[in-house]
Structures are given as structure tokens and as C-alpha cells.
Amino acid sequence: MILRDVAHIRTGDKGDISQIAVIAYSAADFALLAEHVTADRVAGHFADLPIRSIHRYELPALGALNFVLEGALRGGVTRSLALDAHGKTLGAQLLDLIIDRD
Numbered sequence: 001m002i003l004r005d006v007a008h009i010r011t012g013d014k015g016d017i018s019q020i021a022v023i024a025y026s027a028a029d030f031a032l033l034a035e036h037v038t039a040d041r042v043a044g045h046f047a048d049l050p051i052r053s054i055h056r057y058e059l060p061a062l063g064a065l066n067f068v069l070e071g072a073l074r075g076g077v078t079r080s081l082a083l084d085a086h087g088k089t090l091g092a093q094l095l096d097l098i099i100d101r102d
Helices: 027-036 039-045 087-093
Strands: 007-014 017-024 052-060 064-068
Touching: 007 087, 017 027, 017 087, 027 064, 039 052, 039 064, 039 087
Parallel strands: none
Antiparallel strands: 007 017, 017 064, 052 064
């Protein structure tokens, strides 16, 4: 299964930082997200980006994980030559992360 099967995302960006909230469709799937969508897995998924650090914050009452990716936007919206320097694209890409139910 892939992440989009059990969760949706909301994103934001400021400067060179992208923020991606991964929100479970069902509260019952939060434990699955917490186990399988780690900062290391997110870093591996975006290995081609010059990310300096990734911080993961758990929000169990909301059934969500929030990731803050510093350096992910290659200078930010107004400084990058990338075709799409916004965090929205990264969120959509993260939804293709493969996760497994044990």
C-alpha cells in the first residue's frame, strides 16, 4: 500500500523550509503512520533534495504527523530556479511513499 491509501496531506512553505502534515483518514491508522512514516523514511524518499534536517512532530489527538524539512526548497520560492519551488509538490510526492501493514 502507499501512504495516500490511509492519509492525506497539507503543506506549507516559508523561505527554504517545507512543512508537510500527514493526516490519517481514520484515527485507527495513526499508529501505522507513526510506525512507518519516520523522519528517516521521509529523508530517503527525498534523497535527491539538499535537506539539511528533518524534524517530525506527532499530533496523536489529530491523527497527524508534521514534518519540517529545512533546506528542501533549494533557496525558497523567490530564490530558486526550480520549476516548482513550493512545498505542495513535495507533499504530493510523499503520498507515494510505500508503507506496509504488519
